[in-house]
Amino acid sequence: MIVAAASELFAARGYRGASVEAIARRSGISPPVVYEHFPSKVELYRELLERHFAELRAVWSRNLAGDDPLAERIARSCDAWFAYVEAHPFAARVLFRDGAGDPEIEPVHREVAERSKAAVMRLFVAEPGAENVAGPADAEGLEMAWVVLRGVLQGLAVWWSEHPAVPRERVVAMAMNSLWIGLERVHRGDVWAPSSR
Amino acid sequence: MIVAAASELFAARGYRGASVEAIARRSGISPPVVYEHFPSKVELYRELLERHFAELRAVWSRNLAGDDPLAERIARSCDAWFAYVEAHPFAARVLFRDGAGDPEIEPVHREVAERSKAAVMRLFVAEPGAENVAGPADAEGLEMAWVVLRGVLQGLAVWWSEHPAVPRERVVAMAMNSLWIGLERVHRGDVWAPSSR
DNA sequence: GACCATACTTAAGGAGGAGTAGGTTGTCAA
DNA sequence: TTGACAACCTACTCCTCCTTAAGTATGGTC
Numbered sequence: 001m002i003v004a005a006a007s008e009l010f011a012a013r014g015y016r017g018a019s020v021e022a023i024a025r026r027s028g029i030s031p032p033v034v035y036e037h038f039p040s041k042v043e044l045y046r047e048l049l050e051r052h053f054a055e056l057r058a059v060w061s062r063n064l065a066g067d068d069p070l071a072e073r074i075a076r077s078c079d080a081w082f083a084y085v086e087a088h089p090f091a092a093r094v095l096f097r098d099g100a101g102d103p104e105i106e107p108v109h110r111e112v113a114e115r116s117k118a119a120v121m122r123l124f125v126a127e128p129g130a131e132n133v134a135g136p137a138d139a140e141g142l143e144m145a146w147v148v149l150r151g152v153l154q155g156l157a158v159w160w161s162e163h164p165a166v167p168r169e170r171v172v173a174m175a176m177n178s179l180w181i182g183l184e185r186v187h188r189g190d191v192w193a194p195s196s197r
Numbered sequence: 198m199i200v201a202a203a204s205e206l207f208a209a210r211g212y213r214g215a216s217v218e219a220i221a222r223r224s225g226i227s228p229p230v231v232y233e234h235f236p237s238k239v240e241l242y243r244e245l246l247e248r249h250f251a252e253l254r255a256v257w258s259r260n261l262a263g264d265d266p267l268a269e270r271i272a273r274s275c276d277a278w279f280a281y282v283e284a285h286p287f288a289a290r291v292l293f294r295d296g297a298g299d300p301e302i303e304p305v306h307r308e309v310a311e312r313s314k315a316a317v318m319r320l321f322v323a324e325p326g327a328e329n330v331a332g333p334a335d336a337e338g339l340e341m342a343w344v345v346l347r348g349v350l351q352g353l354a355v356w357w358s359e360h361p362a363v364p365r366e367r368v369v370a371m372a373m374n375s376l377w378i379g380l381e382r383v384h385r386g387d388v389w390a391p392s393s394r
Numbered sequence: 395g396a397c398c399a400t401a402c403t404t405a406a407g408g409a410g411g412a413g414t415a416g417g418t419t420g421t422c423a424a
Numbered sequence: 425t426t427g428a429c430a431a432c433c434t435a436c437t438c439c440t441c442c443t444t445a446a447g448t449a450t451g452g453t454c
Contacts, residue, residue: 014298016213019411030433032414041412101211101294140363144371146350147356154373155348156341166337174341178349178375216441227403229444238442 002027002037003048011093015045015105046108052091052110057119059084064123071180078153078175082168084156092161096154117146152178199224199234200245208290212242212302224365243305249288250309254316256281261320268377275350275372279365282354293351314343350377 005026009018010138020041024031038044063077085092095112121142152175202223206215217238221228235241260274282289292309318339349372357368 013300014303016411017278017298017300020413021411031412032434033432035413036431097298101214101292102299103210103214106211140360140367141371143360144353144356144368146353148371148375151348151350151352152345154352155344159341159344163337163340170337174338174345177347215440217443218441226401228442230403232401232443233401 002029002034002044003051006048007052007090007094008161010045010048011090011097011125015102038187042108045105048094049108049112052088052095053116055088055091056084057082057116060117061123074180075172075176079168079172081153082157082160082171082175085160086164086168089161089164093158096158113150116150117143120146120149139179149179159192199226199231199241200248203245204240204249204287204291207242207245208287208294211294212299213301213351239301239305242302245291245366246305246309249285249292250313252285252288253278253292254313256381258316269375272369272373275369275376276365277279278350279354279357279368279372283361283365286358286361287353313338313347317343346376 002023006018006023009023009026012018013022020031020034023044024034025032034044038047059080060077063080064073066073124142126143156175157170160166200219203215203220206220206223210219211390216233217228219336220241221231231241235244256277257274260277261270263270279296321339321342353372355364
């Protein structure tokens, strides 16, 4: 399976470091066969990203749906998120260890990130109480909230992929402590303000 | 000034994308002159990272010192941090847009990150109430807290460098809302626990 | 004026890797 | 047995880019 081998190698060595030759060899084939399945290296990379992103998004939206209190849904989603990371360590590293900085794949990442942002922001907006975070039509504030969310989840995911001995519950608890408690409080209008300095 | 040109180009095109030729030309010289100042491209990169890191660390520890309440010191540090990012947009992008994924510079980043982690963790431990975050000798918990802190600050810094029109106060407020409020509550022992599900 | 150090240049060495051309093996049908 | 076809491989081309070798202008010194 080419995409599996590619995931592992991209995760381990980065986009530049993983040569098409190496990917082919690990798949038990030779480079030209790769080019019969994908038009170019960067397209192979894009395909890979798309797949992982789609799976992750499915996990996320499946768990966020429902009528339970938001706290439970978020906790469930976090848990499912890290379960996915646990089951697909390469996916997480390819998706999150950025790859920004490389001009060739940066547009690909940006595109996927854009769609993820749109998806999350729709959820934020649909949630009652969201206006306390950002104000009713405040796209900037929502975007920053997404940036924070992403920063925390990505950071923990990458860190965890390098410390697999830590039990998942701990990582989930840390994510919830960092995100939910702060967000919940903000949700109630209990914001930190510069004037309090 | 070679390092200035290198910062800009590394920030704009990444480590691989910024050729030594381009860096030299932007400095108004030719490639061999670069090699009279730095033994190799990767060493130039390291030097650059070291400089930015040292400045950022100085900013951070200067503002965290003092006897005022922790909240004020953290707010001040956040503000100074983003002021630095504002003044040195290239530095921020070089430092944070990771570069992980590239096997050549990954060790360099890792080394700098390690020292930053050590510095921040010393601060955490010195703070009364820290045991609520992580327990007395819980290196894992402290490390995760650092990961979260880094994720949020990096994420916001990179995002802000792409949205320079947003006023600094907003970004600082978002950082404080995300980090401080959650941490403060955890500080008091008011943690989210998996059993609450 | 001849010599030399300094600072820089152009141009080439050499490695690594994406993508391709053309040959080779194996399978199936007649 | 033989021909057609598909799948795959080796080996090559082309290109980028780090690094270095060798040469050239400038300014000071005897």
